[in-house]
Amino acid sequence: MSDVVTVEVGLGDRAYDILIGPKLIARGGELIQRRLPKARCAIVTDDNVAAVHIEPLVESLSAAGNAPAVIKLPAGEKTKSFDSLEKVVDDIIAARLERGDAVIALGGGVIGDLTGFAAGIVRRGMNFVQMPTSLLAQVDSSVGGKTGINSPRGKNLIGVFHQPKLVLADTSALDTLPAREFRAGYAEVAKYGLIDRPDFFAWLEKNWREVFAGGPARTEAIAQSCRAKADVVARDEFETGDRALLNLGHTFGHALEAATAYDGARLVHGEGVAIGMALAHRFSARLNLASPDDAARVEAHLRDVGLPWRMSDIPGSLPDAEALLGYIAQDKKVSRGALTFILTRGIGQSFIAKDVPASEVLSFLKENHPG
Amino acid sequence: MSDVVTVEVGLGDRAYDILIGPKLIARGGELIQRRLPKARCAIVTDDNVAAVHIEPLVESLSAAGNAPAVIKLPAGEKTKSFDSLEKVVDDIIAARLERGDAVIALGGGVIGDLTGFAAGIVRRGMNFVQMPTSLLAQVDSSVGGKTGINSPRGKNLIGVFHQPKLVLADTSALDTLPAREFRAGYAEVAKYGLIDRPDFFAWLEKNWREVFAGGPARTEAIAQSCRAKADVVARDEFETGDRALLNLGHTFGHALEAATAYDGARLVHGEGVAIGMALAHRFSARLNLASPDDAARVEAHLRDVGLPWRMSDIPGSLPDAEALLGYIAQDKKVSRGALTFILTRGIGQSFIAKDVPASEVLSFLKENHPG
Numbered sequence: 001m002s003d004v005v006t007v008e009v010g011l012g013d014r015a016y017d018i019l020i021g022p023k024l025i026a027r028g029g030e031l032i033q034r035r036l037p038k039a040r041c042a043i044v045t046d047d048n049v050a051a052v053h054i055e056p057l058v059e060s061l062s063a064a065g066n067a068p069a070v071i072k073l074p075a076g077e078k079t080k081s082f083d084s085l086e087k088v089v090d091d092i093i094a095a096r097l098e099r100g101d102a103v104i105a106l107g108g109g110v111i112g113d114l115t116g117f118a119a120g121i122v123r124r125g126m127n128f129v130q131m132p133t134s135l136l137a138q139v140d141s142s143v144g145g146k147t148g149i150n151s152p153r154g155k156n157l158i159g160v161f162h163q164p165k166l167v168l169a170d171t172s173a174l175d176t177l178p179a180r181e182f183r184a185g186y187a188e189v190a191k192y193g194l195i196d197r198p199d200f201f202a203w204l205e206k207n208w209r210e211v212f213a214g215g216p217a218r219t220e221a222i223a224q225s226c227r228a229k230a231d232v233v234a235r236d237e238f239e240t241g242d243r244a245l246l247n248l249g250h251t252f253g254h255a256l257e258a259a260t261a262y263d264g265a266r267l268v269h270g271e272g273v274a275i276g277m278a279l280a281h282r283f284s285a286r287l288n289l290a291s292p293d294d295a296a297r298v299e300a301h302l303r304d305v306g307l308p309w310r311m312s313d314i315p316g317s318l319p320d321a322e323a324l325l326g327y328i329a330q331d332k333k334v335s336r337g338a339l340t341f342i343l344t345r346g347i348g349q350s351f352i353a354k355d356v357p358a359s360e361v362l363s364f365l366k367e368n369h370p371g
Numbered sequence: 372m373s374d375v376v377t378v379e380v381g382l383g384d385r386a387y388d389i390l391i392g393p394k395l396i397a398r399g400g401e402l403i404q405r406r407l408p409k410a411r412c413a414i415v416t417d418d419n420v421a422a423v424h425i426e427p428l429v430e431s432l433s434a435a436g437n438a439p440a441v442i443k444l445p446a447g448e449k450t451k452s453f454d455s456l457e458k459v460v461d462d463i464i465a466a467r468l469e470r471g472d473a474v475i476a477l478g479g480g481v482i483g484d485l486t487g488f489a490a491g492i493v494r495r496g497m498n499f500v501q502m503p504t505s506l507l508a509q510v511d512s513s514v515g516g517k518t519g520i521n522s523p524r525g526k527n528l529i530g531v532f533h534q535p536k537l538v539l540a541d542t543s544a545l546d547t548l549p550a551r552e553f554r555a556g557y558a559e560v561a562k563y564g565l566i567d568r569p570d571f572f573a574w575l576e577k578n579w580r581e582v583f584a585g586g587p588a589r590t591e592a593i594a595q596s597c598r599a600k601a602d603v604v605a606r607d608e609f610e611t612g613d614r615a616l617l618n619l620g621h622t623f624g625h626a627l628e629a630a631t632a633y634d635g636a637r638l639v640h641g642e643g644v645a646i647g648m649a650l651a652h653r654f655s656a657r658l659n660l661a662s663p664d665d666a667a668r669v670e671a672h673l674r675d676v677g678l679p680w681r682m683s684d685i686p687g688s689l690p691d692a693e694a695l696l697g698y699i700a701q702d703k704k705v706s707r708g709a710l711t712f713i714l715t716r717g718i719g720q721s722f723i724a725k726d727v728p729a730s731e732v733l734s735f736l737k738e739n740h741p742g
Contacts, residue, residue, distance in 0.1 A: 082457045093524045121492075124519065124530050125609070148495065153464045159495050160531055238496070 003216070005223040009143060009230040011237060014163040018143065018226050020219055024170040025106070025131055026056040029064030032102065035166050036127055039102040041068040042095050044088055044115040046075040049107040049133050052176055057106060057131070068104070069095035073111070077262060080110050080149045082158075088118040092126070102127040102165070108134035109141040109269075113159070116147030120162030130167040134177060135185025136270055138169040139192075139225035144233040144243075155254070155262075161238060169226070171219050182212065183306050184270025187249070187277070189221050190301065192228035194277060195245050198348030200224050201301075208305050244352050248342040249277030255327035256311070259319050266315050267308075274307040275314070280350075283364050284343045294346045312370035321365035325358060374587070376594040380514060380601040382608060385534040389514065389597050391590055395541040396477070396502055397427040400435030403473065406537050407498055410473040412439040413466050415459055415486040417446040420478040420504050423547055428477060428502070439475070440466035444482070448633060451481050451520045453529075459489040463497070473498040473536070479505035480512040480640075484530065487518030491533030501538040505548060506556025507641055509540040510563075510596035515604040515614075526625070526633075532609060540597070542590050553583065554677055555641025558620070558648065560592050561672065563599035565648060566616050569719030571595050572672075579676050615723050619713040620648030626698035627682070630690050637686050638679075645678040646685070651721075654735050655714045665717045683741035692736035696729060 004021030019031065032041065041061055045054055050072055061068045071091045073079045092103060103126055105115035112130055119128035132142040148159020174182060189211070193201025210217030229246065236243040253269070253276030260266045267275075281295040302309035311318060318324070328339065339358055344350040375392030390402065403412065412432055416425055421443055432439045442462045444450045463474060474497055476486035483501055490499035503513040519530020545553060560582070564572025581588035600617065607614040624640070624647030631637045638646075652666040673680040682689060689695070699710065710729055715721040 082453070086453045089529055090522065090524070093522050093528055117492075121488075121519075121529050121531055123528060124517065124532055146495065148492075151461065151464050153461070157464055157494060158460055158492050160492055161495055 003219070005219055007223055007226040007230060010234045011163060016163060016165055016167065018167040018169060020138070020169040020171060020223050020226065022170065022172040024168040025053050025173060026060055028057045028104070028131065028168060029060035029062070029066060031168060032061070032104070032129055032166065033064045033066065036102050039100060039127055040097055041066055041102045041104055042071060042092055042097055043068050043104045043106050044071045044073070044111060044118070045106040046073050046079065046111055048075040049111065053106060053133060053173060077110055077150070077264070080114055082149060084114055085118060085149055088114060089122055092118060092122050097122075097126065099123045099126055102129050104129045104131060106131045106133065107137070108132065109137045112137050112141045113146070113148050113156070116145070116162050116164070117149060117159050120147055120160040125162065128162060128164045130164045132167070132169055133173040135174055135182050135222075136188055138174075138222050139185065140188045140229070142167045142169065143226050143229040145237070169222060171214065171222065174218070175214060181268070184268045186211070186305060187270040187274040187302070187307055189225050191248055191273065191277060192225045193348060194298065194344070195228065195248050195350045196348050197224070197228055200228070201347055205301055212305070244340070245342055245350055248344075248350050249273040249280055251328055251341055252276035252279040255324050256314065256318075258327040259324055260314060260316070271308050274302050274309055275311060278302055278309040279368065280342060281344055282368070283341070284345070286364055287343070287360065290344050290346050294344070297347060310370075311368060317371055318369070320371065321362055321369050324365050325362050328361065329358070374590065376590055378594055378597040378601060381605045382534060387534060387536055387538065389538040389540060391509070391540040391542060391593050391597065393541065393543040395539040396424050396544060397431055399428045399475070399502065399539060400431035400433070400437060402539060403432070403475070403500055403537065404435045404437065407473050410471060410498055411468055412437055412473045412475055413442055413463055413468055414439050414475045414477050415442045415444070415482060415489070416477040417444050417450065417482055419446040420482065424477060424504060424544060448481055448521070448635070451485055453520060455485055456489060456520055459485060460493055463489060463493050468493075468497065470494045470497055473500050475500045475502060477502045477504065478508070479503065480508045483508050483512045484517070484519050484527070487516070487533050487535070488520060488530050491518055491531040496533060499533060499535045501535045503538070503540055504544040506545055506553050506593070507559055509545075509593050510556065511559045511600070513538045513540065514597050514600040516608070540593055542585065542593065545589070546585060552639070555639045557582070557676060558641040558645040558673070558678055560596050562619055562644065562648060563596045564719060565669065565715070566599065566619050566721045567719050568595070568599055571599070572718055576672055583676070615711070616713055616721055619721050620644040620651055622699055622712050623647035623650040626695050627685065627689075629698040630695055631685060631687070642679050645673050645680055646682060649673055649680040650739065651713060652715055653739070654712070655716070657735055658714070658731065661715050661717050661720075665715070668718065681741075682739060688742055689740070691742065692733055692740050695736050696733050699732065700729070
């Protein structure tokens with residue numbers, strides 16, 4: 001396992017390990033059995049992921065004497081619904097799994113969030129194992145225990161905190177991702193540098209091509225990202241403070257996702273975050289908090305890797321600035337009517353800004369609006 | 372407030388108070404504002420409870436400057452469903468409550484369990500206030516943070532642990548309960564004596580008429596019950612050990628509830644627990660763990676207060692002993708195929724017995740089966 005990196009998430013009696021490296025899915029049976037020796041398993045996955053990855057995982061679990069139940073769902077964001085939750089919960093109960101057994105999420109963020117939620121509520125909390133198969137899921141949703149589904153009134157409004165017992169981030173699984181999806185996940189990798197790790201951002205500026213190509217640089221970038229997120233989460237498991245830093249780029253990003261009706265053909269989450277991060281840096285510069293040079297540096301890096309970085313990069317027309325502000329004000333990070341943003345004093349110097357005046361945001365949106 | 376007793380539930384940063392006394396619902400606005408000064412509120416209740424109690428609560432909250440949203444559901448066990456959960460969650464989100472706002476459960480166990488679950492999953496956990504209006508809810512479901520709904524495959528299989536911020540147990544609300552419902556709740560009061568408080572059980576044997584009549588003895592019995600449950604919960608918040616003691620009477624009781632298809636006309640939960648406690652003591656005596664005199668004492672007290680205490684007290688016919696054992700084996704307290712029971716060495720000396728042989732249970736059920 002010399003090519004496998006372990007990141008420990010230090011959460012007291014909820015601590016767990018993230019294993020990062022190639023070909024981990026095919027070793028799932030052995031790695032799960034080592035940590036949860038007697039647990040029976042159910043795998044929750046989607047049709048697309050199952051086509052590529054379910055066979056080696058089922059074989060590996062069966063070889064470890066643990067033939068799993070398999071629960072398959074349609075791929076896509078629509079699966080993060082109450083209906084899917086009810087189905088997964090019902091199937092887990094039907095498989096007669098008990099509290100000490102394990103529910104495995106094999107898939108991207110949608111499957112991870114939904115499955116973690118189901119595992120968190122069946123018998124008031126079952127063992128949960130994550131096998132994220134997208135870059136976004138490996139560096140973001142698989143760390144920190146946030147689980148959930150969407151409400152018709154907003155994304156991720158319903159869920160629980162439920163920490164996994166183990167995360168297996170199989171870096172080879174990313175080889176089969178479409179380039180656009182890998183890039184979108186990379187936006188969250190860059191985010192960790194921009195939050196509080198300027199050296200990591202500088203490293204990415206130099207080494208991003210190797211990260212995209214695979215191999216040790218990819219493993220290293222994922223491990224750094226998981227460490228960065230684990231640090232923040234360990235400080236603030238239930239998001240009452242510092243954890244909000246992880247929302248860098250997300251307030252603008254979510255508004256743009258909502259404004260494009262979550263149409264993945266126009267904008268996927270990581271792309272929204274990329275544009276959101278660029279806007280957060282540019283907005284910070286406009287408020288004289290950060291240097292315009294830092295904003296330019298962020299924009300340049302996002303452009304280099306092929307990510308969108310400004311609103312005009314989104315195909316099709318956007319609602320006007322007032323409407324975008326409306327989406328921001330509905331965002332769940334709004335606390336008691338005041339606008340909360342993650343702003344920055346420079347690369348790797350982000351902070352939580354409460355009471356940002358809506359008028360400033362509106363002016364900024366107008367200046368940067370492509371329409 | 373000289374007639375109000377406060378019981379503290381010591382759960383570290385999740386600690387909260389239970390206030391027990393007359394006319395507390397009408398003082399809800401003031402009491403909630405004192406603890407959650409800026410919280411806006413939504414009340415979840417059912418049609419029956421609303422008819423009696425919603426007006427004084429809404430008035431009290433409005434007088435405190437906090438006009439609440441009201442979410443009403445049909446009364447009855449069927450409301451503990453995925454459909455109701457989705458409705459309550461959606462209505463809370465529609466009312467635009469944020470994480471720091473409060474969801475109030477005004478009602479019995481069904482409303483409390485459902486509402487607590489909804490409060491636990493909207494925005495991954497909102498403030499939750501319990502106003503239990505049944506004796507059962509005041510002494511049982513309002514302490515300990517267990518929330519949930521039923522699955523078609525079993526009761527309470529889906530839920531979370533979510534502790535309230537405050538519980539207001541209005542003892543006057545119990546004056547309007549049907550006698551049968553009050554008695555059923557009383558079974559859980561007696562349970563706390565039988566678990567580990569022999570003096571409390573002896574006190575109940577002497578004072579149960581005053582508890583039924585209302586006044587200070589009722590408040591005292593509820594406070595003692597809440598203290599007893601709070602002690603167990605503080606030792607084992609997430610039910611990995613000692614908390615199972617609270618299931619005294621519940622393994623047999625749940626089986627009988629299932630065997631009567633949860634038909635409240637035949638058997639309600641507290642009645643099932645009463646018969647279950649009598650059976651647990653009689654079974655313990657049969658296994659030579661406890662004296663038959665103690666079993667007789669339990670049976671006599673349940674009979675005195677008008678509770679059913681043997682299977683033949685259930686109207687209609689029951690499935691045979693093998694079928695009853697089947698219901699027991701499906702109970703969620705079954706761990707890895709072994710039968711776990713709460714047995715006893717005498718009044719107030721209960722303990723968790725793992726690996727109880729199914730054959731012993733079957734023989735015992737056959738001997739005590741009325742059919």
